[in-house]
Amino acid sequence: MRADTHDIPTLKVLLVGNSNVGKTAIFERFVDDFYDPETTTATIGVDFRSKIVEVRDTKVKLNIWDTAGQERFRSLTSSYFRNALGALIVFDLSVYETFEQLPLWFRELRTYSSDQQVATVVVGAKLDKVGSRVVNRSEGMAMADKNGAGYIEVSAKTGVGVVEAFEMLIGRIMDTPALWKDGDVLARTDSVVAVDQVEEGTRYCGC
Amino acid sequence: MASDVKLGVPENHEAGNKWRNIVPNEQEEQVDLDVKRSFIYYPNDLSPLELENKKTELNELIVQVLRRHPGLSYFQGFHDIASVFLLTCGYKTSTDIIDHFVLFHIRDCMLPNLSPVLAYLSLLPSLVKAADYRLGHHISQVEPHYALAPFLTLFSHEILDLETATRLFDFFLASNPLMPIYLLAIILIYRRKEILDISQDDHDILHSVLSRIPPNLPFEDLIESASDLFTQNPPNSFGEWRRIGQHSCSRLPIEDNMTLSYGDEMLLLAIKDLRRHGHKQMSNTHVLLSAGAMFVAIAAGWYVQNYVL
Numbered sequence: 001m002r003a004d005t006h007d008i009p010t011l012k013v014l015l016v017g018n019s020n021v022g023k024t025a026i027f028e029r030f031v032d033d034f035y036d037p038e039t040t041t042a043t044i045g046v047d048f049r050s051k052i053v054e055v056r057d058t059k060v061k062l063n064i065w066d067t068a069g070q071e072r073f074r075s076l077t078s079s080y081f082r083n084a085l086g087a088l089i090v091f092d093l094s095v096y097e098t099f100e101q102l103p104l105w106f107r108e109l110r111t112y113s114s115d116q117q118v119a120t121v122v123v124g125a126k127l128d129k130v131g132s133r134v135v136n137r138s139e140g141m142a143m144a145d146k147n148g149a150g151y152i153e154v155s156a157k158t159g160v161g162v163v164e165a166f167e168m169l170i171g172r173i174m175d176t177p178a179l180w181k182d183g184d185v186l187a188r189t190d191s192v193v194a195v196d197q198v199e200e201g202t203r204y205c206g207c
Numbered sequence: 208m209a210s211d212v213k214l215g216v217p218e219n220h221e222a223g224n225k226w227r228n229i230v231p232n233e234q235e236e237q238v239d240l241d242v243k244r245s246f247i248y249y250p251n252d253l254s255p256l257e258l259e260n261k262k263t264e265l266n267e268l269i270v271q272v273l274r275r276h277p278g279l280s281y282f283q284g285f286h287d288i289a290s291v292f293l294l295t296c297g298y299k300t301s302t303d304i305i306d307h308f309v310l311f312h313i314r315d316c317m318l319p320n321l322s323p324v325l326a327y328l329s330l331l332p333s334l335v336k337a338a339d340y341r342l343g344h345h346i347s348q349v350e351p352h353y354a355l356a357p358f359l360t361l362f363s364h365e366i367l368d369l370e371t372a373t374r375l376f377d378f379f380l381a382s383n384p385l386m387p388i389y390l391l392a393i394i395l396i397y398r399r400k401e402i403l404d405i406s407q408d409d410h411d412i413l414h415s416v417l418s419r420i421p422p423n424l425p426f427e428d429l430i431e432s433a434s435d436l437f438t439q440n441p442p443n444s445f446g447e448w449r450r451i452g453q454h455s456c457s458r459l460p461i462e463d464n465m466t467l468s469y470g471d472e473m474l475l476l477a478i479k480d481l482r483r484h485g486h487k488q489m490s491n492t493h494v495l496l497s498a499g500a501m502f503v504a505i506a507a508g509w510y511v512q513n514y515v516l
Contacts, residue, residue, distance in 0.1 A: 019283070020240040042241045042283040044356040044364055048415045063411055070237055070283045075321060076352060 008052065009185045010061045011173060012083055013166075016105055017090035018098040019069030022125040025156035026090065027066040030166055035156050043068045046080055055170045058183055062166065074108070081112035085179050086119035086169045093124040093153065094132035099143070106147045119172035119179065120149035123165050128155040223302075226271040234281040235270055241286040242266045248367040250294060264298045265289055272305050278474045279309065279317040284356060287363040288313070291372050310470025312384050314456045316359050318481050326450040327388060327457070328354050333447055334392040337440045342399045345407050346417060353418035358387050365420040378430050385442050385457045390433040394420065397429060452480045 015023040024047070025040050031049045047066040052059060065084070067077040081087075089105045091098040102122060109118055122144040124135060137153065144151035150168045154161030174180045242265050246258060253261060269289050273279055292301040292308075315323040328351040336343025356364045361379050366372045379386050395402060395417065405413050442448050442457060451457060454477040459465070 019237060020244070041244050041247050041364070042286070044282075044284045044359060045352055048411055048418075050411070068283060072280065072282055072321060076325070076355070079350075 008059050008061045009183075010063055011085050011170065011185060012063045012065070013169060013173075014081065014084045014087040014109075015064065015066045015090060016077075016087055016109070017069060017123075018092075018101050021069065021090045021092040021095070021098050022156055023069065023088075023090050024066055026088070026123065026125060026154060026162055026165070027064060029156040029159055029162045031064070033159070035159070042070075045073055046077055053166065053170070055167050056174065058174075060170060062170070078108060078112040081109060082114050084109075084113050084118055085185065086121070086173045087113075088121050088123045088165055088169060089149065090123045090125050091135070092126050093135050093140075094126055094129050096134045099124075099135045099140070102143055103147070106149075117176055117178045119169060119176050120147065121165060121169045121172065122147075122149045122151050124151075124153040126155065126157075127153045127160060128157045226274045229274040232270070232273045232277065232281075234273060237283065238266060238269050238273070238281060238286065241283055242269070245286055245290055249369045261293070265293055268293055268298065268301055268305060271302065272309055275306060276310070276471060276474060278471075278478055279314075280319050282316060282359060284360040284364055285313075285317070287360045291361075291363050291369065291376055294369055295373050295376070306467055307465070307470070308380070310467060310474060311456055311459070311465055312380065313359075313361075314470070314474055314477065315384070315452070318477055320481065320485075322484075323452055323455065323477075323481065324355070324359065325352075326447070326452075327385060328352065328358060329447045329450065330385070330442060330445055331388055331392060333445045334388065334436070334440060335395055337445075338392065338436055339396050339399060342396060342402065345403055346395070346413065348407060349410055349413050349417065353414050354388065354391050356418070357391055357420060361387055362390075362420065367422070371426060374426060375430075382434070383437065383442070383457055386433065386437060389437045390429060393429050393433045393436060394424065396432075397424070452477055452484075454480055 015027055017023055019042070022040075024043050025035060027047070027049065028040070029035050031051050043066055045068055048063070049066070050061060050063050052061050054060075065080050067073070067080065087109055089102060089109075091102060093099075106120070109120065122140060124137075124140050126132075140153070141151045150172055152161050152165045152168055154165050156162060177186075179186055242262050245265055246253075246261060250261075265286065269281070269286060273281055289301070289305065292305060296304065309317065315327070331351045331354050332343055332347045334343075335346065362375050363372050366375065375390075378390075398421070402413070402416060405416055407413070442451070454473050456473070459473075
């Protein structure tokens with residue numbers, strides 16, 4: 001499997017956002033199509049997984065970095081921002097503070113992700129928690145628009161929107177001339193800074 | 208846990224509930240979030256109500272130690288450690304011993320920032336190199352951030368059964384606070400073939416493999432090897448040791464008679480060291496920047512004088 005991956009463009013993308021908004025649940029749902037509310041624990045540092053996906057008839061290898069939300073780890077996690085082409089910026093639709101923090105995440109990304117125009121998608125998570133929603137769709141979209149990002153609402157629990165969120169991100173990377181040209185990655189994605197840390201059940205690729 | 212003796216007898220816990228009257232620490236919100244996501248892999252024989260009660264106890268166990276020693280900074284993963292204490296020793300005993308454990312074993316992990324922990328992790332590649340040069344060299348291009356979770360949580364974030372976690376805690380509590388790094392080095396050596404099979408240049412994959420703690424490791428043998436490795440290559444035999452702070456808990460021989468008030472004093476001194484070090488780094492940057500600016504100015508002057516005028 002690894003042999004064929006050489007010709008496939010590799011896209012480094014990030015999952016960022018406040019603590020407990022559901023980044024790891026989205027990550028696991030996407031990579032393994034798996035969700036168990038009982039097994040998602042706090043992420044310490046950074047986790048890495050990789051998955052091959054096809055978007056617009058092009059196969060790409062997504063190298064996904066799932067980061068810890070606690071501010072204490074920010075100095076470490078931000079070192080993984082370098083050379084990222086895109087990021088899902090996640091907030092919890094049922095916790096307003098996590099939405100209010102989004103501008104801070106945009107700022108962090110711009111500060112640490114080299115000088116490229118990182119593609120971004122704002123992801124409203126925990127869509128399944130009907131009745132506890134405190135951020136409405138138009139408010140979310142306005143925030144995303146203001147920051148030049150895409151917007152999508154997802155539920156890792158039901159799976160709704162998760163694949164689409166990553167596809168939207170890849171699409172936005174492909175639509176950014178500074179990142180993507182003639183079916184390949186334009187920006188340098190090679191061996192980044194230090195990186196790090198993964199979970200249990202790491203696979204070389206989830207394809 | 209067999210290490211009660213090492214953990215000492217608390218001298219100022221007579222006021223069992225005093226902490227409840229202390230102003231909540233601002234980090235408690237994070238504690239709440241993490242406690243909600245606790246007890247994932249064990250225990251699995253609790254009723255929903257018992258589980259809720261366990262979580263309340265866990266929350267109180269963590270919160271009280273933070274309130275009693277306001278200099279401590281909570282980190283995600285401390286809740287994993289506290290869960291092992293709670294499930295092994297029960298609430299009462301845990302509240303008696305956790306302060307001592309925090310102040311003398313993981314104090315450096317609870318300072319205002321992560322830099323002391325990163326200094327510890329930097330020992331790992333050299334340590335592997337000392338025992339297995341080829342393997343150490345193979346992983347030396349990768350920042351040892353993969354060791355963060357096992358080090359911070361004494362493996363409790365990675366080990367999915369309580370019995371093994373407790374066995375490891377016994378070992379760590381009776382050892383120097385740096386012992387988890389030694390055990391990690393031994394685990395990497397145990398997995399050497401798997402690691403050497405991955406290209407040295409494949410940083411992402413290498414990181415992901417290095418960070419994994421496989422199930423069913425022969426821990427008794429590995430513990431013995433880690434102890435031997437510590438004796439043969441103590442932390443101060445490495446150049447990286449210079450990065451370890453003056454008041455780091457790894458500098459103290461564990462046999463000393465250590466009181467909580469002494470631990471508090473050391474905590475404050477370590478925080479001071481860290482702030483001073485931060486300032487020093489800042490001022491070094493300033494010196495470099497000013498030197499750079501001066502160089503540019505001189506070079507520009509020279510250029511103007513020689514080529515423009």
